[in-house]
Amino acid sequence: MELNQYLSMFIDESTEHLQAINEKLLELEQSPENLDIVNVIFRSAHTLKGMAATMGFEDLASLTHQMENVLDLMRGGKLSVDSFIFDGLFKSTDALEAMLADIIAGGTGKADVTAIVAVLKSIVNGEYKQAAAAAASPAANPESAADDAVALDQYQFSVLEQSLDSEFNVYFIRTELTDECVLKAARAYMVFRELEDNGEIIKSFPSVEEIEQDKFDRAFSLYYVSKLPQEELVHLIEGISEIRSATVTPLDHDSLHLMAQTAGAAQETAAAVEAPARPEAKPSAAKPEGKAAPAAGAGHAVANRTIRVDLDRLDHLMNLFSELLIDRVRLEQLASEIRRSDLTETVEHMARVSSDLQNIVLNLRMVPIDTVFSRFPRMIRDAAKTLGKKLDLVITGADTELDRTVVDEIGDPLVHLLRNSADHGIESIEERKRLGKSETGTIQLRAYHSGNHVIIEVSDDGAGINRNKTLAAAIKKGVITEAEAERMPNEEVYRLLFASGFSTADKISDLSGRGVGLDVVKTKIESLGGQILISSKEGVGTTFSVNLPLTLSIIGAMLVAVGPEKYAIPLNSIVETAAVDVGKIRRLHGNDHLEYRGSVIPVVDLAQILEVPGYRPQEVGERNLVIIRKREKLAALIVSDFIGQQEIVLKNLGKYLSKVFAVSGATILGDGQVALIINPNVLIK
Known part of the structure; x- marks a missing residue:
């Protein structure tokens, strides 16, 4: 094979x-x-x-x-x-x-x-040497099969009985080596190997481990299930050199009960603690040549309902469907212009079918981020033992789905962030006691969708980022000057942690303190088209927020006009659209705000942010607003007009345009025009 x-x-x-x-x-x-x-x-x-x-x-x-x-x-x-x-x-x-x-x-x-x-x-x-030694004495010099009997637990006895019912042969075998045999364990191994090739060993005495360590006399006994006849088994065992004798006793239901009773009376104490040396398996009646069937998991057959598909094939399928979607939008536009009922009906049916196909294609590439998250509890456990801390990792949103390519790449950056929280963030047990905190530090790992992005947050309830210590380390390394440090806001101080070779660790450990880690994280996340932000409060904790785009996907979006240009805003980020009188937009502290459903939210003029050439918003009348959300925060975007909802293909802008502010990609519309896709998350701080 x-x-x-x-x-x-x-x-x-x-x-x-x-x-x-x-x-x-x-x-x-x-x-x-x-x-x-x-x-x-x-x-x-x-x-x-x-x-x-x-x-x-x-x-x-x-x-x-x-x-x-x-x-x-x-x-x-x-x-x-x-x-x-x-x-x-x-x-x-x-x-x-x-x-x-x-x-x-x-x-x-x-x-x-x-x-x-x-x-x-x-x-x-x-813990079982003493019991094993006690159990060895009655089997060392047996007079009969019943005297040699090895105690069985209820499960092993049930396996033997079911084997008899399934027309398997059940044997009690006692094998004795010659006095000249030097390598007893090796010879016993040869016997076990021959037997396992032709059946299943249910219980052996002494145990396999003791036999491997030469901790037995020149004899060993076992219960065995096979299709082979008695004579062939004797010939098989005695065909191995340095075997003095092989006594193969066939058992039926009556003799099996008799041996079990005899062994139970003689070895009651040992049976309570003796370990079955080999994994038990129930022989299958359908298994040819007496070989026991492999375990089938939970004891019943489960049909395999999955197949594995090469990721390149899914990439190709996604690209083909992206082109199909662009053509579908073009057909819908042409059908609306031609206005033939039969053409319109056909295009509408094609739209419904392609929408179902779209969901299937997208789901094929999407995998839960749990495939990455699931390895971190073990890592935090080991980190806690290494650091001498008590750590608790709380994971939420593990069922959040991402594109497979993003999942494959995000693992290493998250490892760095979690290790940073465990080592730098969480204080020692003594320090937490002194501060009145729980001895156990908590690290939270969260994932959730926000528009056409996925947000992954790593937060801890530790010491937070020490501003003075961070600035001192940055000045020492020449990253900034003392004059710059004095007027730096906290957000910029936190960003210093991403400088290459930067570290605030007091000592080097296996986990951190070597001046590598966060700079690698930032580089990797930016290579995926994402960004990372830090928020911290000294003495309370720190949160790292990773914002990742779905780089190749199909999303629902609202098409809007901003002056002469068209833009797409992901529907997942939109709360509602509205037309508001200009007078209701007030200027507070140099920024526009709007009273919205009992709260005051910021207003962002997209034309101004995107520097749309030649466009001036009207000073009177109404303004069209798109209300967007990022978790609990809201904002309003000013647009010229609403075009309508549409399924769009999210295309990457490439490495030369990877850092365009507030733009996450582009799409091709039905008329062949290119519309940029707005990233609402960066517009809400």
Whole structure:
């Protein structure tokens, strides 16, 4: 079988499983008694192990198997979890992610995980050595299969019974090595490998971990399910060198009950704490050649209702549909001029169909920002341990959808902002106590739509930005002079943090203080056509607000005229339109304002802001206003005339015109004219 064709699928699914493991481990750390979470983690690890083994990534499969052993103890209620165990599982997940990253980069996925494996094995073996030793004595020198019987828990017993009902053969196997055998563990491994190739091991004694560490006599026993006949199994095992004997005892329902009763009486204490060494799986009657079927998640089949599509194909589809939309608008304009009923009906039907198609095309490219946000709780947890702080990350708006290309690029800037809040923003536990604050600092990560933009905010309830400290650092680095510092408003002081190489950290740490970070954030966000703003109050906290445009999208917009020029304003930002008498617009503190529904809002003359040539607004009569909103803030835009609503294609202006004030892009109208698209968010401060 050619596996290269499945590599892309393996990478995608492994990434999803590792992300799920990380998320659920964080949940489990908050609710350690919730076994449902453990089962979800176990299923993800089990699936990942199977995929890795199939693809030939043995190191990845081996480490995941060791994680399974720990999780198996946890889901059986036989392991009391603590921070050491969680750290071991998190480190294992980090190692798995590093292996996957190597595979993505074209490597083999190999890594030295000896230390991590040793930690996992110590977790499995540390609390159960005494019980295992007590359980070893009755099975060391058996006289019969019933004397050798290994205690089964209720689940394992149920699996064996169902296997018999499904016409599988159930065996109790006792294997003894010769006295001359030096590498006992290696020989036992060969037996296990042969058996697993032809069936499923339900329970072994001693455990696989103890056998791997040579912590057993020259005999071991196990319950086994297979389609192979008894004679063939004996021949299979005794065909391995240095095997003295293999006793294969077939079991039926009666003998299985008898062995369970015998083992229960002899090993009651050990059975309460002994860990099943291998992930249990219910054999499937439809599985040929006696091999057990892989786990199917929650125990029932779920049809696969998704496919993976290359992003370049979606880009091409979007570009084609953009051209189709421009032609549709042109057809609508021609139909209104020609005024033939059959043509008008056809164009209207085409408009309805294309609108439905538009929604489908847009949704294909949109993904929830949760795909980025979901990795940050783990990062904040690790940062809290590194910094010796108590941190709580609150995420809202994770279901906000963005274009896939934007989601892929925004991850790294957000990492810098969150680390900055954790390190610089949140005070130490002692300092927060002294200030009368809660010991736990809160970092909030929010996302929401605003017009044809997405706003992502990172805020904390920490110390805020120290104006004097920031200015002192800027003067020291020669960014500004002392004279400039004295008359600088706070907004400009905060912007100094984005200067290259600028840092106010007292010491360098693994998280920050190296003079890199915020300048990288600003550069990256601007390359996406967005902007970043800072607001802060000393002693209260700081908020970073990232404003990102939807760079290639189709939006609803209101077309307006400003003098001889046409502009588009996104409908999502518009509250309403109105015609207001000029006398109601008052000038306060050098700016125009309007009393609007019980409050006073600023009035912005678009012709003046956009410097429309040759246009002078009328001094008497009424003015046409578009009321826009940015969160709770409102403003009114003065326009010459309302043209109407229309679906428009948002086109990027390119790198040479990327910083035009108040303009986020352009669109081509049905008559071939180009209309600039207004960015209302920058008009409201």
